[in-house]
Amino acid sequence: MAAAxxxxxxxxxxxxxxxxxxxxxxxxxxxxxxxxxxxxVLTRLIKELHADPFFxxxxxxxxxxxxxxxxxxxxGGLRGAVLMQTSGFATLAxxxxxxxxxxxxPLIMFVSERGTLGEFNYGQSLVCRTMRPVLDSLAMEHHTxxxxxxxxxxxxxSIKQAxxxxxxxxxxLSPLLTGGKVFDx
Amino acid sequence: xxxxxxxxxxxxxxxxxADLTSRLVARLKNEEAVVGGIxxxxxxxxxxxxxxxxxxxxxxxxxxxxxxxxxxLAQPNRRVFALEGDGSLLMQLGCLSTIATLKPKxxxxxxxxxxxxxxxxxxxxxxxxxxxxxxxxxxxxxxxSTWAADEEDFERLxxxxxxxxxxxxxxxxxxxxxxxxxxxxxxxxxxxxxxxGLGVRESL
Numbered sequence: 186m187a188a189a190x191x192x193x194x195x196x197x198x199x200x201x202x203x204x205x206x207x208x209x210x211x212x213x214x215x216x217x218x219x220x221x222x223x224x225x226v227l228t229r230l231i232k233e234l235h236a237d238p239f240f241x242x243x244x245x246x247x248x249x250x251x252x253x254x255x256x257x258x259x260x261g262g263l264r265g266a267v268l269m270q271t272s273g274f275a276t277l278a279x280x281x282x283x284x285x286x287x288x289x290x291p292l293i294m295f296v297s298e299r300g301t302l303g304e305f306n307y308g309q310s311l312v313c314r315t316m317r318p319v320l321d322s323l324a325m326e327h328h329t330x331x332x333x334x335x336x337x338x339x340x341x342x343s344i345k346q347a348x349x350x351x352x353x354x355x356x357x358l359s360p361l362l363t364g365g366k367v368f369d370x
Numbered sequence: 371x372x373x374x375x376x377x378x379x380x381x382x383x384x385x386x387x388a389d390l391t392s393r394l395v396a397r398l399k400n401e402e403a404v405v406g407g408i409x410x411x412x413x414x415x416x417x418x419x420x421x422x423x424x425x426x427x428x429x430x431x432x433x434x435x436x437x438x439x440x441x442x443l444a445q446p447n448r449r450v451f452a453l454e455g456d457g458s459l460l461m462q463l464g465c466l467s468t469i470a471t472l473k474p475k476x477x478x479x480x481x482x483x484x485x486x487x488x489x490x491x492x493x494x495x496x497x498x499x500x501x502x503x504x505x506x507x508x509x510x511x512x513x514x515s516t517w518a519a520d521e522e523d524f525e526r527l528x529x530x531x532x533x534x535x536x537x538x539x540x541x542x543x544x545x546x547x548x549x550x551x552x553x554x555x556x557x558x559x560x561x562x563x564x565x566x567g568l569g570v571r572e573s574l
Contacts, residue, residue: 250468254440254443
């Protein structure tokens with residue numbers, strides 16, 4: 186079925202794919218700097234970001250490094266967002282609690298959700314369970330995007346809220362939206 | 371801090387963090403940004419006299435270079451300095467490759483290397499007796515990485531970096547003295563003043 190190949194997001198004719206919505210919404214909100222640690226689900230988005238000269242996008246060695254970069258850039262007047270997968274988010278508790286939150290930096294994170302709805306790696310399924318408790322324990326805004334028809338609203342409004350309230354936000358990209366990564370390939 | 375005789379930086383003078391930080395700040399005439407890593411590194415930056423373009427970290431060990439990289443990307447016409455400890459850099463060595471790949475022409479990084487976690491009780495780092503951090507950086511692709519031989523050499527390297535067309539990394543061997551100041555730990559005020567100092571915000 187289409188969903189198993191990650192095609193769920195572009196099921197309707199003429200409907201924008203989830204990664205096109207991310208790209209356009211980042212652009213509309215003047216977010217130019219996009220460091221990332223890759224994930225298979227994010228492949229197409231990363232490719233499109235590299236292809237568009239509007240964006241400065243590059244890989245970092247660790248997710249917290251990317252958080253440091255966009256935090257510095259924000260203070261210098263350049264808006265950014267970080268792309269990662271679930272296990273990468275699990276490395277961020279310290280930098281969220283000691284940089285993004287106390288300094289009131291509007292850190293925008295897109296987290297491709299591994300560990301659920303067809304996960305084949307036990308470690309990924311366990312680390313996934315730490316993500317929302319960490320976000321909730323820090324009282325951070327987060328949304329799980331599951332439907333393409335709601336996605337642009339969630340992304341656009343969340344970016345605007347992060348910037349105006351100077352607070353981080355995590356946008357979790359569910360396999361229901363992206364198709365996810367299925368079984369051992 | 372004493373290093374073994376076979377230490378890779380054995381030919382460089384052991385200097386003092388507060389003195390070197392003051393020498394750096396004294397040479398900044400064009401509202402250069404300075405990001406101070408956690409602990410003693412930013413205590414001595416604070417003690418050298420607050421500037422509106424100073425940013426003081428209060429956690430997130432190892433992120434002084436990434437934060438400074440972000441500032442450098444945002445403001446390519448402003449020179450950005452980052453001050454980091456050797457223990458902190460060991461937390462985030464991967465950033466050296468990121469910076470080498472992006473090659474920001476306006477970023478100067480300084481590593482204060484005493485081989486110890488001074489602030490936690492002066493325990494040696496795992497790198498203390500074996501690792502040459504400038505060789506690591508060169509291996510990562512930061513070809514403009516060098517140990518400062520003494521204070522005069524440090525000042526010469528700082529001056530050179532002010533007009534450099536590629537990122538520079540300066541290693542300094544320092545003693546085991548603690549920081550000389552105490553940064554006021556108000557993160558929102560630190561961030562807001564920094565943004566004012568960089569011209570991103572207008573004062574009310």
